[in-house]
Amino acid sequence: MVTTHSGTIPSSTTLYTHTQELIKEALNTLGYSEHMYDLLKEPLRTMIVRIPVRMDDGKTKMFTGYRAQHNDAVGPTKGGIRFHPDVTIEEVNTLSLWMTLKCGLVNLPYGGGKGGIVCDPRQMSLGELERLSRGYVQAISQIVGPTKDIPAPDVYTNAQVMAWMMDEYSRIREFDSPGFITGKPLELGGSLGRESATAQGVVVAVEEALQLKNMSWDQSKVIIQGFGNAGSYLAKLLYDKGASIVGISDVLGGIYDEQGLPVYEIAEQRDSFGMVTNRFENTISNEELLEQKCDILIPAAVSNQITYANAHRIQAKIVAEAANGPTTFEATKILHSRDILLVPDVLASAGGVTVSYFEWVQNNQGYYWALDEIETRLNHKLRNAFRSVYHMAQEKEIDMRTAAYIVGIRRIAAASEFRGWV
Numbered sequence: 001m002v003t004t005h006s007g008t009i010p011s012s013t014t015l016y017t018h019t020q021e022l023i024k025e026a027l028n029t030l031g032y033s034e035h036m037y038d039l040l041k042e043p044l045r046t047m048i049v050r051i052p053v054r055m056d057d058g059k060t061k062m063f064t065g066y067r068a069q070h071n072d073a074v075g076p077t078k079g080g081i082r083f084h085p086d087v088t089i090e091e092v093n094t095l096s097l098w099m100t101l102k103c104g105l106v107n108l109p110y111g112g113g114k115g116g117i118v119c120d121p122r123q124m125s126l127g128e129l130e131r132l133s134r135g136y137v138q139a140i141s142q143i144v145g146p147t148k149d150i151p152a153p154d155v156y157t158n159a160q161v162m163a164w165m166m167d168e169y170s171r172i173r174e175f176d177s178p179g180f181i182t183g184k185p186l187e188l189g190g191s192l193g194r195e196s197a198t199a200q201g202v203v204v205a206v207e208e209a210l211q212l213k214n215m216s217w218d219q220s221k222v223i224i225q226g227f228g229n230a231g232s233y234l235a236k237l238l239y240d241k242g243a244s245i246v247g248i249s250d251v252l253g254g255i256y257d258e259q260g261l262p263v264y265e266i267a268e269q270r271d272s273f274g275m276v277t278n279r280f281e282n283t284i285s286n287e288e289l290l291e292q293k294c295d296i297l298i299p300a301a302v303s304n305q306i307t308y309a310n311a312h313r314i315q316a317k318i319v320a321e322a323a324n325g326p327t328t329f330e331a332t333k334i335l336h337s338r339d340i341l342l343v344p345d346v347l348a349s350a351g352g353v354t355v356s357y358f359e360w361v362q363n364n365q366g367y368y369w370a371l372d373e374i375e376t377r378l379n380h381k382l383r384n385a386f387r388s389v390y391h392m393a394q395e396k397e398i399d400m401r402t403a404a405y406i407v408g409i410r411r412i413a414a415a416s417e418f419r420g421w422v
């Protein structure tokens, strides 16, 4: 457990054990034995690496990195890399399990993977970040690759970091390997629509949720926590739909205005780490922001934000998780009992990996698709996934997170059985 401004909240270790419990419940519901749970309860492999980086002052600093590969029965593993001072091995392992569920929900031929480096990129120069990115790829190069494990961006990493990593991998393998990593710049084989894909997927999920709640875009007030890749695109897409964005935030705090915020103007002022509130006065804390009046609440930053400590005070009718793990499992139950429709992370945030898959397919084909084709395919996959999860939730009379685990684990469990691993 760790102590924060809002009290004591569960650590990533707790998220890990709760994820395992829910996977067990999902496998039981599907009729699998304890052996299947034994296979899927943790990653098949997690590599821990130490990366020496020459810093600008001439001294060498050691960094710790991780790459977790949950299960590759369906195909190569896939998932982002985060650069953050608080990254832990439990967090990366948990995130790799969630990636398996996401890929299962949108039916991609992948298992889950995830990586992280313990560092604070906000305190590093571009040169230091490049050397760290290249050093990480050198350290994990044996276990990753276009047919083994395909990384992508996540918190505090972006297209530039992906470009350095792709270049380093290509040098090591001695041939150009765009399919090694996704989320690249367009000029290096990136896909149209990848930058906004996570947000686009959340929009589809919220659209489905609005219909279920008999609500409309133009009557909806939205709060978005986090103003990075996911949060800033979301703010603009939802504004374009006619919703009123009444609150946004970054790591420093939030801004809230019941009359609605000019999100396009705000987005122009954000820096590459999603920081923007330092340009405003009268900010509130992230804790306060989550409890303000709104119809739709979208956590799009970090984990453990909605907990038993504040779940009773959430005022939204819909909570859509763009972030990974923003709501604890206790809080999920509280929101469900209050008839708040929670669209879980593994479903709501699956748009990013979906377009990453499209990017990888385009790299393998060497043929690049138009934006409308990508958006149509993304829309279709996310809508189908939402409806399968909702149907499961209705049929079993369970919350959407538990339903998403059942739908999301099906393919990897069946593939593992066909391969004779269980």
Ligand SMILES: NC(=O)C1=CN([C@@H]2O[C@H](COP(=O)(O)OP(=O)(O)OC[C@H]3O[C@@H](n4cnc5c(N)ncnc54)[C@H](O)[C@@H]3O)[C@@H](O)[C@H]2O)C=CC1
Pocket (backbone or CB within 6 Å): 153, 154, 155, 156, 157, 198, 225, 226, 227, 228, 229, 230, 231, 249, 250, 251, 252, 273, 274, 275, 286, 300, 301, 302, 303, 322, 323, 324, 349, 350, 352, 353
């Ligand atoms: N980028 C992607 O393709 C995908 C991202 N996600 C998830 O979405 C979330 C956000 O990711 P990105 O937008 O890519 O990251 P980002 O690095 O672009 O932006 C992160 C944002 O969160 C804010 N933030 C950081 N720590 C915070 C804290 N303790 N409290 C409040 N705000 C904080 C930052 O100031 C920034 O505005 C993460 O949970 C990530 O795992 C999920 C699926 C795909």
Ligand SMILES: O=C(O)CCC(=O)C(=O)O
Pocket (backbone or CB within 6 Å): 078, 079, 080, 081, 102, 150, 151, 152, 153, 154, 182, 183, 324, 349, 350, 352, 353, 354, 356, 357
């Ligand atoms: O685009 C990808 O491959 C992975 C995105 C990701 O890390 C996530 O969905 O959490």
